[in-house]
Amino acid sequence: MAQVRNKQVLLKNYVTGFPKESDMEIVEGSITLKVPEGSSDVVLLKNLYLSCDPYMRILMYKDTPSFTPGSPLYGFGVAKVLDSKHQDFQEGDYVWGVTGWEEYSIISSPENLFKIHHHTDVPLSYYTGILGMPGLTAYSGFFEVCGPKKGEYVFVSAAAGAVGQLVGQFAKLIGCYVVGSAGSKDKVDLLKSKFGFDEAFNYKEEHDLDAALKRYFPQGIDIYFELVxxxxxxxxxxxxxxxxxxxxxxMISQYTKEEHEGIKNTACLIYKRIRMQGFNVVDYYPLYPKFLEFLLPQIRNGEISCVEDIVGGLENGAAALVRVFNGHNIGKQVLSLMNDE
Amino acid sequence: MAQVRNKQVLLKNYVTGFPKESDMEIVEGSITLKVPEGSSDVVLLKNLYLSCDPYMRILMYKDTPSFTPGSPLYGFGVAKVLDSKHQDFQEGDYVWGVTGWEEYSIISSPENLFKIHHHTDVPLSYYTGILGMPGLTAYSGFFEVCGPKKGEYVFVSAAAGAVGQLVGQFAKLIGCYVVGSAGSKDKVDLLKSKFGFDEAFNYKEEHDLDAALKRYFPQGIDIYFELVxxxxxxxxxxxxxxxxxxxxxxMISQYTKEEHEGIKNTACLIYKRIRMQGFNVVDYYPLYPKFLEFLLPQIRNGEISCVEDIVGGLENGAAALVRVFNGHNIGKQVLSLMNDE
Structure with a gap:
């Protein structure tokens, strides 16, 4: 059977410090557009949107379970099923979940793929962000981990990003006071004008973060959604x-450092009886249907919105991913393959 | 009415670094052994045992709500009621709770005093430790905060202290694997021989704490009870x-430092989805009756035990308290006033 071109974004070397475009390379492989005979539980995807996420930096370290130099990156994305030997997926289905940074991917154990029930009034790219992993992360992290109550004081860092912008809107929805931090004037404006944050500030313009927080929270912070x-x-x-x-x-500010900064105020956990909880969205996948049921109407009626920053073309994949770490993205960074031919 | 002598332990100056005996002074005041006429809700105590606790170092900082130079220290203790204008307390009652570092104390709002229902088979001093604040701290911290399950791997630091020795025994009681760290060979021996810890080590002899923990927990730690x-x-x-x-x-290792050490591995909270929770026993006082009901039979049948380190005489109060910070105490540090005349 005929093969077609399969452009891929490979990791070239393990990364130290900030990821650079030159840490990745674009190559042209080839692929047969058919699930191999005799294989089971395998699906073949045409990738449509790839999600550029902060956690991907962690997979570029040498000493963690990680991407493999010479192999394509992988991550969350939206794709169309071209062929399937798995009972849950049919040719023509749209899915979101873990796929490769390439035009076509063969997924051999698709437990991290979720079928998209076609919402023609919602962009498919939303399933890389507000309706996908970052959305469920914001939802489960805020509602399940933080246990917020009306009237509480909420602070969100990296607030203009895919997760932060949603956490802030969720907090407003239930009547919290919300302040966000971000790294540029444009992002700060976006937080206040588009996402309804009560206040926002540019952390790069604050020499004393303690003083900045005291200015916005004279009464203190009940909930901190930690992203930096x-x-x-x-x-x-x-x-x-x-x-x-x-x-x-x-902790996006730390992933690019050789040694993480030391946190000196952990004793405050005792004095203030604080619960500090790490979490991962994988523990909350069972909430996905409930999450969709909650969020889709809010998106449709305009109560909750999102901002995407879409870069087109797989050949720009490395550049798109780097934007997440230098903070050039405004909103959810997406790589679109929709016009790749 | 005649006055009697009232020896007191005063804070002389705010403390930097390790507390020294010279940071406190013993003075002789005087007191009338009668609750003043016209006052209400006031009790007069004769103090019998005073509890020397790590948190007291925090009250010696200048910039926290703290002890006042020139005034007596205060803390947990066991006392006998000499006179009372409070309906919950009668002359002759034994109580534990917050009192002054002095022979006699006037307590004007005794919401932190608890009546001791006379257990003649249990030493009164236990109400400064295993049956008092440290005991309830260990109980609520381990059972309520940690949510332990049989078979889990538990690590306790400062394990020979008032709280640590109990946490280890509670963990064994429900079938956990327990390792403790302490600062001397004698303490390590005590943990293994007296309190039934599976393993124990002297942290001062370990150049690489990470390697030490990997030796005792090749499979990792489920629960860490943080005291240092x-x-x-x-x-x-x-x-x-x-x-x-x-x-x-x-965090006893930090209270004596001008600047706390920086914690570099907080990103592990994310990777391992860890819940790290500060707590204070004051939130768990309602559990006290349940706690006593659980613990008294265990003490009586010898299932749970405790080791006390009792120093006698109010004039030795400063010395007794200092022992908690230089680690010379083995077990719960108590100051006894039983023989003070």
Whole structure:
């Protein structure tokens, strides 16, 4: 059977510090567009959107279970099923879940693929963000891990990103006071004008994060949704209220450092009786149907919105991913393969 | 009415670094052994045992709500009621709770005093330790905060202290594997011979705490009962298992430092989905009756025991308290006033 081109984004070398475009390379492989005879539980995907996520940096370290140099990156994406030997998926289905950074992927144990029930009024790319892994992360992290109550004071870092922008909107929805931090004036404006944050600030313009937090939270913080780590976490710990909760979702400021910054204020956990909880969305997949039922109507009626930052073409994959770490993205960073021919 | 002598232990100055005996002074005041006329809700106590606890170091900082230089220290103790204008307490009652570091104390709002129902087979001093604040701390921290399950791997630091020795015994009682760390050979021997820890080690003899923990927990740690902070916490974070829990009860290694050590491995909270929870026994006082009902029979049948380190005489109060910070105490440090005349 005829083979077709399969462009791929490979990891070239393990990464130290900030990922650079040159840490990856684009190659042209080839693939037969048919699930191999005799295989079972295998699906063949045409990838449509690939999700650029902070956690992918962790998979570029040498000493963690990680991407393999010379092999394609993998991550979350949206795809169309071209062929299937798995009972849950049929040719023509749209799916989201873990796939390869390439035009076509063969997925041999698709337990991390979820069928998209066609919502023609919602962009398919949303399943890389608001309706996919980052959305469920924000939902489970905020509602399940933080246990928020109306009127509480909520702080979100990396608030303009895929997860942060949603956490802030969820918090407003239930009547919390919400402040977000981000790394540019444009992002700060977006938080206030588009996502309804009560306040927002540019952390790069604050020499004293403790003072900044005291300015926005004179009464202290009940809930901190942690996405950056390092100095921000240390400053937050000093400003938490008694019985505060910290959902530890990510630490993007640390992934690019050779040695993580030391957190000096962990004793505040005792003084303020704080619960600080790391979590991973994989533990919350069973909530996905409930999450969709909650969120789809909110998206349709405009109560909750999202901002995507879409880069087109697999050949721009490395560049798109790097944007997440230098903070050039505004909103959810997506790589679109829709126009790749 | 005649006055009697009232010896007191005063804070002389705010403390930096390790507390020294010279940071406190013993003075002789005087007191009338009668609750003043016209006052209500006031009790007069004769103090019998005073509890020397790590958290007291925190009250010696200048910049925290703290002891006042020139005034007596205060803390947990056991006392006899000499006079009372409070309906819950009668002359002759024994109580435990917050009192002054002095021979006699006037307590004007005794919401932190608890009546001791006379157990003649249990030493009164136990109400400074196993049956008092440290006991309820160990009980609530282990059972309520950690949510332990049979067969789990438990690590306790400062394990020979008032709280640690109990946590280890509770963990054994429900079928966990328990390892403790302490700061001397005698303490390590005590943990294994007296308290039934599966293993114990002297942290001062370990150059590499990460390696030590990997030796005792090749499969990782499910529950860490945190009493020391600093380097030990950093090493533990690297050795936690997925869904591990850390009850943050105290950080005695840090209280004596001008600047706390930085914890570099907080990202492990994410990778291992760890819950790290600070707590304070004050939130668990309602459990006290349930706690007594659980523990008294265990003490009587010898299933749970405790080791006390009792120093006699209020004039030795400063010396007794200092022992908690230089680690010279073996077991619960108590100051006895039973022979003070």
């Amino acid at each position: 780590g390092g100095k921000m976490l240390d400053a937050v710990l000093m400003n938490m209220r008694v019985h505060g909760r910290i959902a530890v979702c990510g | 902070g600093g380097k030990m916490l950093d090493a533990v974070l690297m050795n936690m298992r997925v869904h591990g829990r850390i009850a943050v009860c105290g």
